[in-house]
Amino acid sequence: QVQLVESGGGLVQAGASLRLSCVASGSTFSTYGMGWFRQAPGKEREFVAAVRRGGGGSTSLADSVKGRFTISRDNGKQTAYLHMTSLKLEDTAVYFCAATTEPTIPTIQSAYRDWGRGTQVTVSS
Numbered sequence: 001q002v003q004l005v006e007s008g009g010g011l012v013q014a015g016a017s018l019r020l021s022c023v024a025s026g027s028t029f030s031t032y033g034m035g036w037f038r039q040a041p042g043k044e045r046e047f048v049a050a051v052r053r054g055g056g057g058s059t060s061l062a063d064s065v066k067g068r069f070t071i072s073r074d075n076g077k078q079t080a081y082l083h084m085t086s087l088k089l090e091d092t093a094v095y096f097c098a099a100t101t102e103p104t105i106p107t108i109q110s111a112y113r114d115w116g117r118g119t120q121v122t123v124s125s
Helices: none
Strands: 003-007 010-013 018-025 033-039 046-051 059-061 069-074 079-084 093-100 119-124
Touching (some): 003 093, 018 033, 018 093, 033 069, 033 079, 046 069, 046 079, 059 069, 079 093
Parallel strands (some): 010 119
Antiparallel strands (some): 003 018, 018 079, 033 093, 046 059
16 A cells, blocks of 8 residues: 655646656555546546656556546656646646556556545646
8 A cells, every 4th residue: 555645736827837746655666557547526536657767767647638638657766746837727627646456557447545634736728
């Protein structure tokens, strides 16, 4: 089991950038694939991005964030990052990081066993 704590959220204007961090503890970080999901008010939680376990060379991004968001990991710091640029109003949500033991890059929530509590991102006009 791994414990996850997100940070880096905040209130920003449309077009701005943010970097979210997810610090892991309690287990060997490099053995987990990491994902980011988000939940906007009144909506279901949805997949945003994921990075494969190990060196993190393979990633997956939701179509809605391709070209604007990237995901990365630093195993030495036991941290996964979500780099968000050109933020839009519709990116407003609580962002959650999650860990999976799957060898692939899953985009479904059920593949992730451990979850953080989330960090709020609010984009204003």
